[in-house]
Amino acid sequence: MFHWLERNPFFFAVGVFIVIAYAGIVTILPDFMNSARPVVGTKPYTVLQLAGRHVYIKDSCNACHSQLIRPFKSETDRYGMYSLSGEYAYDRPFLWGSKRTGPDLMRVGNYRTTDWHENHMLNPAEIVPGSIMPKYPHMFKNVADIETAYAEALTVKKVFNVPYDKSGMPKLGTLEEAKAQALKEAEEIVANMKSPEVKEALKRGEIKEIVAIIAYLNSLK
C-alpha cells in the first residue's frame, strides 16, 4: 500500500518527520500541561532564598554541582527520591547542571544543616578532608541583594502567575514587608550560626550573602 512512499524520498522524509514529531509530542506534552505541574507541596522561593539562589549562580556553584537526581539505585540510595519535572516549576533558570565535580545538591536540605554549611563554606577542606571545593570567605563580608530578589519575585508573580501571596504560599507584599520578612527568616538562620561578623551585621539590618545562600541550600529538599 505504501510502496509509492518508499520510492519517493521527499514524501518518505516528510512521513518519517510526522511519525517522529507525533511520538515526541505524545511524550513531551503532558509535562507542559498545568495539571502535571507543579508537584504538590512545591512552593515558590521566599525572597531570602531567591537572594541566596542569586549568590549560587553568581559564584558558579552549578559549574561543579548538579541539581538533578537520576532514577538509578546508586543515586536514590545516596541522595533520596529521584527528581520529578514538577519540582522545578518555580526554578528560573533551572540549575540541573551538566557536571558533577561535587555531589548533587537537589535535596541537600534533608541531610546538611546551617552550622555545617557555615563551617564548610568558610573552609571545605577542614570539614571534608581532601575536598577540592574552593573557600568562600567573601560571603561573610558581602551583603545579600534583597531588593533584586524582591524585584525578581514580583516579576515572576506578574508575568508567570507564580502563586506568591496565595494561601499556604510565601508572602511577598510590598518591598518593606518583604525586607521585614527576609530579616525574620535570616534571624532564624543566624541563631544557628557562630560568626560574630554575621551576627553584628544582622543587628544593623544587614543580611550577609552566607545567610541567604544557607537559606537557599536549606530549602533544597
Ligand code: HEC
Ligand atoms: C570546583 C568545584 C566546586 C565548586 C565551584 C563548588 N563546589 Fe561544593 N563541592 C565540591 C566538592 C568536590 C565537594 C565534595 C567535598 C566536600 O564536601 O567539600 C563539594 C561539596 C559541597 C557540599 C556538601 C554536599 C554533601 O552532600 O555533602 C555543599 C553543600 C556544597 N558543595 C555547596 C557548594 C556551594 C553553595 C557552592 C557555590 C558557592 C559550591 N559548592 C561550589 C566542589 C565544588
